[in-house]
Amino acid sequence: MKNRAELYASGIDKLLKYKFAQKRMTGWFEYQELKMEVRRKFANPDAPEHQPAILCECIRRMKLSIPAGSVIAGTQDDAFSPSYALINPAFQVETFAGYCDPVAIYDDLEPDAEFPRERVEKVRRYYRETPFVKALEQVYARTGKLTQEVAFFVEPVTGHTIPDLRPILAHGIETLPFAPEAKGIRASLEAAEILAGRYAELAEKLQQERAADPDEVLRLKGIAAACSHVPAQGARNLHEAIQSAALLWQVMTLEQAPNPYAFSVGNLDRILAPYLKDTPADEAVQLVRSFLAFLMVGERCWAISQNIMVGGRDEKGNDLTSAMSYHVLEAFRISNNPQPALSVKLHRGTPEQLYQAMGNFFFTPGHSTPSLFNDDMMFRILERKGIAPADMPDYSIAGCQEPLIMGKESANTTNSWLNLAKVLELTLNDGCSLLSGAKLARNTQELGYASHEALLADLETAFFRQLEWILKQMEQAANGCTEAIALQAVPFTSALMEGLKSGYDMRDAHHPGVTYHASGCLIHGLSVVTDSLVAVRHGLAERAGFAQELLEALRKNFSGAESFRAYLQGLPKYGNDDSEPDELAVQLAHRVSDLVHALRNPAVSPFLPDFSTPSTHLLYGYHVGATPDGRPAREMLGYGIDPRRESAHSGRIDQLLSERKINFGDFLGGYASHLGISPEVFRNGRDIPEKMKIFTEKIIKPLFRFHDEVENSPYYVYFNIDSKRNLRKVLAEPEKYAPNGVYIMRIHGTFVNFLDLSPAIQNDIIARLDADETVA
DSSP: OOOHHHHHHHHHHHHHHHHHTOOOOOHHHHHHHHHHHHHTTSSSTTOGGGHHHHHHHHHHHSOOOOOTTOSSOOOSGGGOOTTOGGGOTTOOTTTOOOSOOTTGGGGGSOOOSSSOHHHHHHHHHHHHTSHHHHHHHHHHHHHTHHHHTTSEEEOOOOSOOOOOOHHHHHHOSTTOOOOGGGHHHHHHTHHHHHHHHHHHHHHHHHHHHTTTOHHHHHHHHHHHHHHTTTTTSOOOSHHHHHHHHHHHHHHHHHHHOSOOTTOOOEEHHHHHGGGTTTOOHHHHHHHHHHHHHHHOOTTTTOSOOOEEEEEOBOTTSOBOOOHHHHHHHHHHHHHOOSSSEEEEEEOTTOOHHHHHHTHHHHTSTTOOOOEEEEHHHHHHHHHHHTOOGGGGGGEEEETTTEEEETTTEEOOTTSEEEEHHHHHHHHHTTTBOTTTOOBOSOOTTTTTOSSHHHHHHTHHHHHHHHHHHHHHHHHHHHHHHHHHHTTSOOHHHHHTTTHHHHOOOTTOSSOOSSSEEOEEEEEEOHHHHHHHHHHHHHHHHHOTTHHHHHHHHHHTTTTTOHHHHHHHHTSOOTTSSOHHHHHHHHHHHHHHHHHHHTOBOTTSOBEEEEEOOTTHHHHHHHTOOOOTTSOOTTOOOOOTTSOOTTTOOSOHHHHHHHHTTSOGGGOTTEEOOEEEEOGGGGTTOSSHHHHHHHHIIIIIHHHHTTTSOOSOOOOEEEEEEOOHHHHHHHHHOHHHHOTTSOOEEEETTEEEEGGGSOHHHHHHHHHTBOOOOOOO
16 A cells, blocks of 8 residues: 555546646636626625635536646646747747737737637626726827837736745634724635635535545545645645645636735745644655745746745844755755745755755756745845845745735736847937937936937937936836736735735735735846947047947948947957946946836835846847947847857956956846856766765855855856756757756746747747856
């Protein structure tokens, strides 16, 4: 007879086969159709006071299933469509227009006999007339070409939240205290109890239908027992804690469906540690795997950017790694699926065992690899944000790398996206786009200059004048999105985000109901603008007639000006440990951060500067004309704070030396940095433990400056340890090098199956791998 670990493991393998075979996702549409029917019973279906009743009725009536092999009940399949462009093989930079139209999602469902076009269009028409969609249409109508050509972009933020599940896991829903003004928010929690009851009944029924499979009957008995107890009551063991978490998660995603990307878990090791008790290690690992399988959606896992963390320290510097940390890591190692994503918190006191536990991730080709966070520096960032010391250990990552306090912070993280390179283009070209010719921003005279030559001689000042004008347009548009999404109250999620105490919905634009709140701004183009400003400085000093020569070359995209472009490309570039461009990058990042942080959202909270570009450096570069650094029109920008790969000539070490000069304390919303390292760098390691030791001592600890007494250091990085040659082999012969159809790489804060990506993104990953094979 199988023990529980074996029983769970065999079931999870069966469940994952089912999930990876899900080619067509329709549950999201059926749920939206059902929600439409329920909403029609209410005269004002968007009123916050009606949302608990609408949610509960949808949960009562929606279709439920428990696929064979399940260890816990629950699914996210009904909350997500196959929409996320960057993991879609059909994605094309040239045609992607962002997520401006919230009902464009209905294009994801190919009509057939079961879902004829008229059925789909009926639902689309209904939601197109809702106040939220109408308000959002007005926002994009006002921004016009500024967002179409991506001087900036704005969006209403769903997901991107780290709920605090711990109170319900510990005490259950029935005994949770709540303020009198939070009665409606408390009522929404009934949805999770309804869902649990329905799953318990279904599990009992399926035991009869699947009686021929004794393993299946045992797993279903466990589900029925757990769902009969949680989340109404507190969890008594690890299985119940994970089942309770899944039920809460399912309702939360349904409430914000469709496509609430980047709901993240936080420190799963700390959340589950109280329930580990005497659970055998192998059983604990399989139970965590069941939760990881629950978070998978379809063959490509369309529920992108779900982040789970382990490790870290408390506010006094004490290490918080536990036995549960290693169980979570082992579950990720065995599963190796495209979602959820894994991050590990490190600090000066991190035990060597935790580093070693990551070895099989980094040194197994095609395996998922964790992002790494530096708690010592992160706590300084949190202090700058005004986070109370007692809350700092609960920081978690929403999506890719945005640090938020679990259950206490709504930071609206992807509310705005800023394209510095486009701002520079408009400054240089009289406020007009080099691509369309349309006037988008202030012209030379409006910026205060009598001529193009005068502007060029004072380009940095002119750039910031233009930027300040564009930031005001972005602030207004972003706040319009925040006001629009506030029309869709989310009482259930709010109950997991201090709503039971405050009585406010977390989406309330003026009173978000949480201790900490802000709006996010993802900033693109640091390296391009830095190198361009340096180029103009040199050109004006070194070449007669440079101003006119530059303008003509940019307008012609360097056609007929190849030697001039070569001159620009040969000038000093950021990323090579050259003081001139590096110092300018530091100043530019600091000043831009200050300007962004000075913006205010409807709650009079700041925008948080975030220098990260989750593959959007391709998209935003496509909408930028030629630039003075020698970059042609429509070429990608630099990734995050990294230099453009064409500009970093001196190898990995010089790139790191350039980047460490930046004041990371400016990046209150986060940043992105990638290191693609050849496996040959670690060839002196005889086995994985030795390679991981080299990696730890020669790269990770020096990068985070754990041996130095400094106030400034990087606090986030991700690695892809692979070679250009190997990835080309994987693409050429996937059946040989990835026989199971999965080869995991990292894009920013999330795992992706390399084989599922579009050619543009595959090539970008390959290009950013290290050509420097110097032994570490």
